[in-house]
Amino acid sequence: MIHRTINILIILIFLVSNSAFAQINVVTSTTDLKSIVDAIGGEKVKTFSIARGNQNIHSVEVLPSYIMKITKARMYVKIGMGLDQWADPLIEGARNENLFVLDCSKNITKLDVPTFKIDASHGDVHPYGNPHYWLDPNNGIIIANDITAALSKLSPGDALYFAKRRDEFAQLIETKMAEWANMMGQYKDTKIMVYHDDWRYFAEAFGFDIVGFVEPKPGLEPTPSHLYKLMNIIKTNNVKLIGFQPYFSDQAPNSLASETKAKAVKLATSVGCVDSVLSYTDIFDYNLRAMIAIIKAGK
Amino acid sequence: MAKILSALYVLFFIFVMLPALFAQSSLNPDISVIPDFRMFTTTEKDVPEKNRINFSLEEIEMAIQAPLNPYARADVYIAFANDESAPVDIEEAYFTIQKGLPWNLNVKGGKFLVDFSKLNTVHPHIYPFVFRPLYQQNFFGEEGLKDVGIELNTLLPTGEIYTKLSGTMSAGDELDGDRKNLFYSSRISSFFQLSDLTALETGVGGATGVYDTTSKRFKWINADIKFKWKKDQYTSFTLWTEGLLSQFNGAKTYGGYIAGNYQFKRRFEIGGKFDLSQSIDSKDKTHLISGNFNFLPVEETLVFRLVFSNTKTANKKSFNTILMQTVFSLGPHKAHAF
Numbered sequence: 001m002i003h004r005t006i007n008i009l010i011i012l013i014f015l016v017s018n019s020a021f022a023q024i025n026v027v028t029s030t031t032d033l034k035s036i037v038d039a040i041g042g043e044k045v046k047t048f049s050i051a052r053g054n055q056n057i058h059s060v061e062v063l064p065s066y067i068m069k070i071t072k073a074r075m076y077v078k079i080g081m082g083l084d085q086w087a088d089p090l091i092e093g094a095r096n097e098n099l100f101v102l103d104c105s106k107n108i109t110k111l112d113v114p115t116f117k118i119d120a121s122h123g124d125v126h127p128y129g130n131p132h133y134w135l136d137p138n139n140g141i142i143i144a145n146d147i148t149a150a151l152s153k154l155s156p157g158d159a160l161y162f163a164k165r166r167d168e169f170a171q172l173i174e175t176k177m178a179e180w181a182n183m184m185g186q187y188k189d190t191k192i193m194v195y196h197d198d199w200r201y202f203a204e205a206f207g208f209d210i211v212g213f214v215e216p217k218p219g220l221e222p223t224p225s226h227l228y229k230l231m232n233i234i235k236t237n238n239v240k241l242i243g244f245q246p247y248f249s250d251q252a253p254n255s256l257a258s259e260t261k262a263k264a265v266k267l268a269t270s271v272g273c274v275d276s277v278l279s280y281t282d283i284f285d286y287n288l289r290a291m292i293a294i295i296k297a298g299k
Numbered sequence: 300m301a302k303i304l305s306a307l308y309v310l311f312f313i314f315v316m317l318p319a320l321f322a323q324s325s326l327n328p329d330i331s332v333i334p335d336f337r338m339f340t341t342t343e344k345d346v347p348e349k350n351r352i353n354f355s356l357e358e359i360e361m362a363i364q365a366p367l368n369p370y371a372r373a374d375v376y377i378a379f380a381n382d383e384s385a386p387v388d389i390e391e392a393y394f395t396i397q398k399g400l401p402w403n404l405n406v407k408g409g410k411f412l413v414d415f416s417k418l419n420t421v422h423p424h425i426y427p428f429v430f431r432p433l434y435q436q437n438f439f440g441e442e443g444l445k446d447v448g449i450e451l452n453t454l455l456p457t458g459e460i461y462t463k464l465s466g467t468m469s470a471g472d473e474l475d476g477d478r479k480n481l482f483y484s485s486r487i488s489s490f491f492q493l494s495d496l497t498a499l500e501t502g503v504g505g506a507t508g509v510y511d512t513t514s515k516r517f518k519w520i521n522a523d524i525k526f527k528w529k530k531d532q533y534t535s536f537t538l539w540t541e542g543l544l545s546q547f548n549g550a551k552t553y554g555g556y557i558a559g560n561y562q563f564k565r566r567f568e569i570g571g572k573f574d575l576s577q578s579i580d581s582k583d584k585t586h587l588i589s590g591n592f593n594f595l596p597v598e599e600t601l602v603f604r605l606v607f608s609n610t611k612t613a614n615k616k617s618f619n620t621i622l623m624q625t626v627f628s629l630g631p632h633k634a635h636a637f
């Protein structure tokens with residue numbers, strides 16, 4: 001009897017430890033990438049995101065505690081295009097020869113790639129094009145494809161499992177896309193204003209017309225003269241909505257809103273940016289609902 | 300002789316290195332140039348700068364950095380300083396082997412800032428304050444503790460906590476007048492993420508070397524703490540404090556500083572620092588108290604620091620200095636480590 005119990009115990013311990021060992025340890029730059037890795041990897045992956053969703057991912061601090069997460073990881077998933085360049089010293093600091101680094105921008109059709117020689121007089125311009133590409137759900141599928149391929153390479157035995165989950169994820173996005181297109185309906189081409197140029201791909205995907213940015217140039221604080229200019233743009237274009245992420249100061253959006261008929265609204269660029277956005281598709285559900293509600297009310 | 304040598308350095312640099320660097324297109328290393336321009340006045344007696352407005356291009360730092368291959372990288376920092384005796388100075392020039400070694404080892408070789416104190420490994424233009432702490436000037440030298448040698452460092456298996464152990468063996472030339480005794484130093488440091496918003500790094504270093512032409516060894520212990528609370532990109536507070544105990548030729552001396560920096564808007568900071576220091580062979584104490592106001596209009600591309608300081612030396616001499624520092628930085632801006 002005791003013998004059997006011990007046997008069962010050993011088998012149990014083996015199973016538990018084995019399944020824990022079989023998990024692929026993945027660190028991602030952002031919560032959005034984490035959400036997609038979770039969607040594809042399911043229980044086969046253990047994920048951690050360096051940036052929090054409610055943090056400005058342009059300026060994440062290089063903390064040694066993040067390095068420790070990467071020392072034990074099998075794969076690092078980055079946005080690329082210079083956005084998460086803070087990931088490079090982290091990866092370098094981790095001294096992990098076993099680490100596979102996946103740059104999710106590799107198969108993305110990049111927008112706003114500078115055609116002129118950029119320098120700092122243009123502000124903190126993204127030199128390789130606009131890197132906020134995950135805000136187009138179609139790009140979510142491209143990211144998912146790359147992640148599926150990478151995970152399958154790291155764990156060939158689970159390739160079918162990942163492929164199945166990828167198909168489910170792509171299916172979900174396609175169903176949602178139809179839903180979202182339906183929601184947008186008559187609101188297509190609505191003119192909006194946003195804080196930073198995070199919204200280029202989003203606007204392209206859903207048909208918004210961005211007529212101005214609260215930042216005078218990427219990364220710069222709004223100035224009174226710039227706000228005055230924006231006020232005129234809002235009035236002449238009948239802009240109803242100024243979108244900003246919660247990690248930006250609400251001062252400038254609110255003062256613009258108080259001087260015009262537009263409303264300032266908190267939008268989410270990442271999972272966790274606002275509390276109710278818990279997954280990749282939630283980003284679009286939340287934003288479109290919040291935006292359409294305001295545009296509707298302004299009619 | 301020194302002048303001719305440094306002139307040769309400059310010529311070599313302009314006519315050989317720079318064209319070579321720019322000739323290759325895709326494999327260009329990152330090059331940054333960081334001038335430090337100052338405007339100041341002081342009430343210190345017996346110096347020509349007293350009670351007048353002085354301008355000084357204190358230093359132009361040039362950083363050249365690139366991976367050498369998949370296993371190693373190189374970093375070279377050259378300083379063009381406002382100093383007639385050494386107008387060109389190789390601040391640092393070292394390679395680091397980062398991968399492929401057992402026990403998680405990294406190996407550094409060349410001339411570099413010695414990992415003995417946290418602040419000592421940081422370049423002055425990213426200090427939150429202007430002046431290198433007095434004790435580091437007194438014990439390490441005006442440019443900090445840097446030396447030619449090798450460093451080994453590794454990450455210790457301390458679970459989620461980042462712990463780094465490093466050991467350096469170097470020529471000791473900057474401190475040893477006879478230039479024949481080696482300098483040894485070691486530091487262990489740990490980083491604790493206390494919450495999403497707060498973090499703490501603390502380290503202890505030990506070092507021994509020979510000072511001046513005495514052939515006698517000194518022993519040093521240094522402790523450092525850095526604490527940071529970062530609420531968001533608009534508000535943060537950083538506290539730095541370090542202290543050193545020295546034993547040399549029967550004399551026990553010490554020095555240290557504490558500095559706080561509060562960022563109250565995206566672009567503005569105020570800070571204060573208190574310094575107290577003896578020196579390796581003298582118990583005379585110097586105090587320095589300073590306050591500064593920093594304005595960083597666009598990240599690190601242009602930084603203004605206005606600092607007021609009061610210094611009291613052992614013989615009760617007291618003087619004030621007001622200084623406006625402008626650091627402007629050309630080239631790629633990489634994220635700095637904590």
Ligand SMILES: [Zn+2]
Nearest residue numbers: 126196197198
């Ligand atoms: Zn951006």
